[in-house]
Amino acid sequence: MERFSGRNVLITGGGSGIGRATVHRILAEGGRVVAADVDGNGLRGTLERAAADGTDGRLTTAVLDVSDEAAVRAGVAGAVASLGGLDVLVNAAGILRSAHTHETSLEFWNTVLAVNLTGTFLMTREALPALLAGGRGVVVNFSSTSAAFAHPYMAAYAATKGGIQSFTHAIAAEYARQGLRAVCVAPGSIDSGMTHDPGLPADADLSLLAKLSPAIGQGFAGPETVAGVIAMLASDDGAFVTGTELRIDGGTHM
Numbered sequence: 001m002e003r004f005s006g007r008n009v010l011i012t013g014g015g016s017g018i019g020r021a022t023v024h025r026i027l028a029e030g031g032r033v034v035a036a037d038v039d040g041n042g043l044r045g046t047l048e049r050a051a052a053d054g055t056d057g058r059l060t061t062a063v064l065d066v067s068d069e070a071a072v073r074a075g076v077a078g079a080v081a082s083l084g085g086l087d088v089l090v091n092a093a094g095i096l097r098s099a100h101t102h103e104t105s106l107e108f109w110n111t112v113l114a115v116n117l118t119g120t121f122l123m124t125r126e127a128l129p130a131l132l133a134g135g136r137g138v139v140v141n142f143s144s145t146s147a148a149f150a151h152p153y154m155a156a157y158a159a160t161k162g163g164i165q166s167f168t169h170a171i172a173a174e175y176a177r178q179g180l181r182a183v184c185v186a187p188g189s190i191d192s193g194m195t196h197d198p199g200l201p202a203d204a205d206l207s208l209l210a211k212l213s214p215a216i217g218q219g220f221a222g223p224e225t226v227a228g229v230i231a232m233l234a235s236d237d238g239a240f241v242t243g244t245e246l247r248i249d250g251g252t253h254m
């Protein structure tokens, strides 16, 4: 399948987990990709895997902190210049921090908002002119099952994911007439850097998390399960999908 042949794609969080799996999926389907991440080592791993797959000729990497306005401005401009345009933006970069809400400092709260919510806004704002220039641009944002279903100890994180959903609906309406589609994926129970250690408080009541186990499969799924859905949504197979979100959690939240 070559759904991304001739398409230019910028993916944040491309050094790990779902972002990295999406980089490899889009490359495998013929796209040209810039993978951005704050973690340079992770990006090196993404490049090594692309080299092993023989797709590294269409991959560029960029170390980028999505919460840094100046860095995002320069990083998106550089990506658009090196790709020669932009068709798809995938905002996968994110952090999960857990805590009792009554012990959550303002600094903690602001850090989670800065990366997840403000980072998604900054990347999208800077990419929009190039996405609109192509006439059929797509933004894929990352919500989470925590946006609509209660995930204790993750109030800051969940709030950012709800905010990302609302933000995505707004831009989907605002730019629809210019051919832009904006969608969210809402993953849950995916094996990634973030879920290896969710950092729950030592005295967390784990029975409150008992519902968080997938109904199908043998437990957490690999990040490629989400990458395949992103490839569908970002390709012309998703041409009539915008302003909505798709839950990918093995039925955890049915």
Ligand code: NAP
Binding pocket: 012, 013, 014, 015, 016, 017, 018, 019, 036, 037, 038, 039, 042, 064, 065, 066, 067, 091, 092, 093, 094, 095, 096, 115, 119, 142, 143, 144, 145, 186, 187, 188, 189, 190, 191, 192, 193, 194, 195, 223
């Ligand atoms: P992951 O393996 O931790 O990948 C996230 C990547 O984003 C990491 O490489 C991380 O680097 C990077 N990142 C963190 N802060 C950044 C910043 N300021 N600028 C640029 N990159 C930054 O976790 P993942 O599960 O694949 O996460 C991808 C997305 O899926 C996130 O938005 C997450 O909220 C969402 N999600 C995941 C699940 C799940 O079950 N895994 C469920 C719902 C939603 P560091 O490792 O250095 O922090």
